[in-house]
Amino acid sequence: MMPSRTNLATGIPSSKVKNSRLSSTSPDDGYIDLQFKRSPPKVPYKAIALATVLFLIDTFLIIIGSLLLAGYISKGGGGADQAVPVLIIGILVFLPGFYHLRIAYDASKGYRGYSYNDIPDLDD
Template identity: 80%
Template structure:
């Protein structure tokens, strides 16, 4: 009779006849608490810096567009002042929205987190 070679555990090199097994507890459902813990969010500093910079540029464009429209800076026509004002207002609204989310996330308001702000992948 040929004897069958005993199986070994490849990871440890221990023959399977020497491995001791134990039953899992009846309350164990196969999950561990650690897998459900949320890692702390990565703060998107680049996105905050870009939003802040664009906010100040748009504020400057609104001021310049208003002064051009009123004729305080120079006597340009409405056709040159209105586009500056419109671009300033559009960028201002977008960046105000992003900065508001960033502020609420920083203060820890319920429903806001740093995950709501897109980050630039390095």
């Protein structure tokens, strides 16, 4: 014979507790639609501003690096020696700036699969 369980909240043995189904007055079993709606995501303005600054800086660096490599700008004599590091830095800064601006643009247009939640928030 198994020992009887006791309801810890009331101290009543489980054999004495009667279970009954709650009455259902609505077909949705007590759930309301508001429970399942998400609040609109907060727009991360600081992150979008940082992505814009990164995008502008990288655009400037890529243009300067390209002009150095082509020889339109020559200061000193090491055209390719100066151009390669500028291009590498410009491309490395371009990637996150463009990526986050693209997500922000697509989220603002309401495209499916894009949300402001995909952009890291800088308010942490």
